[in-house]
Amino acid sequence: MRDRQSAFIARRQRTVLTPEGLALPFIVGSRSARIGALILDYLILLVGTVAVTIAMAYIGLPLREMEGGDGAGEFLAVLWTIFWFIAWNGYFMAFELGPRGATPGKRIVGIRVAARPNAAGSAGRLTPEAVIARNLLRDIELFMPLILVLMAPSGAGGPAAMAATAWFLIFALFPFFNRDALRAGDLIAGTWVVEAPRTKLARALSVEGGAHGASEVTGATYRFGDEELSIYGEYELQTLERVLRDNQAEAMEAVHAAICRKIGWTPGAGDERAFLEAFYAQLRARLENDMRFGRRKADKFS
Template identity: 70%
Template structure:
């Protein structure tokens, strides 16, 4: 008996609706990609910890000339410094990178995935906030670090209550992503996030330097030039959304975004030339935002001044 073969990403494809009514498609990252990204990030942290350990050992070696309370106090200070540095690196590494514009650590970037906000059903697309990133990463200590400590602290040669507790704890959190369709870990559930594939293709440079920048349609010959008031209504978030829509090239999404922008800026160009209109608007909006950033002015989204 044979059945239809479903492409690997079909089951992981999700569609969300933005507040402007634009349908955006995301592909939930596979469990293998997430595990591989975590291993790579952990290796980076481990190599960093080893380098720090050698550095502290080298400093401690220079203290051997001292004796008495001075040596004891300095050694204790170095030990505390190592522990504090590891704690800050373990938590700060993930938080700092995921709060960045790419929403991904080096491991996630290598795996082609990123963190995104997971909107509740019926609420449309959501924004990834600092609170969500911090929450999902602080939960990692409970999911991974604490059970590993329990396992390592189990008595040698016997399981021990701590070892059993740590094993069950670790096993429960490790298997958690296999019991939900979005491969969410406990930190994702608490923070309202998920990890999705981050498409690598980008819009061609010609979009901003040739046709799009000139604002001239190859289809109708119409010339689209937007004033500051037309471009000031949107920011970086909307620019990224527009880039995604142009990259996907879905006709329905192009028409929807075209209508939304026209309503916002009060234009009535008619139908049939949506892509040329959006390419011109994208190119000129990007040029305006990049020009503002060169002078230290950033507009994160349409709600920013």
């Protein structure tokens, strides 16, 4: 059973080159996880929108009974229409545009959206354009054919309903006919869905522990100045966090050497993790402090 599970994971494992030239392993999200995440997200959406609808009705009904309350009722009806439109069209975009690249449903099952690598195996960061494109396609893939099926005058039969059903099945089954489980929206937007296990940061990754603690290997305490920390932004911080989570020696050595070259340090050997933990913690502290004053640095180019 364990060998079968390992083989299943191995078939979904891919290696991606970051813009820094670092090779990072990724595991493509399973089709079952994506279906589960979609169901959870729509349940969350349904419960949330129904709760708001009930609340608005509770507020609006007494207003309509008051003198001149028709205007207030109509205003609430307009607000409800706007809320419903924004909720069902902006839910996925808003969460996937966040730093985690995942909706609550995706986070629960442990997957996230990422930029798909090109033919050379390199991938950049997930862009807002890609997120918007993949989510706009969802209406064409799922909702439009379903609406046509429901609106067909002859029910389940009839040419229109049959065509809409075929349309729905083609797009719904699309992920089963490619090795990376891509839906049509992913193919057009240049994205894919990968595993993002919900692991907690180790204590050494906290700002308090990593920023000032001494290395357990050499006893050295790594301190970095503002000029050295200013070369990277939030995107590089997330990449470094992933490297520390995965704890792969080769990846940490490569990142350690890249940072040292960038900041002008002479890289040593054998103490890479302590160096990276300290750099991560101090960089995160600096970025968080800048955000308090309204300054954000998205990546090393900004």
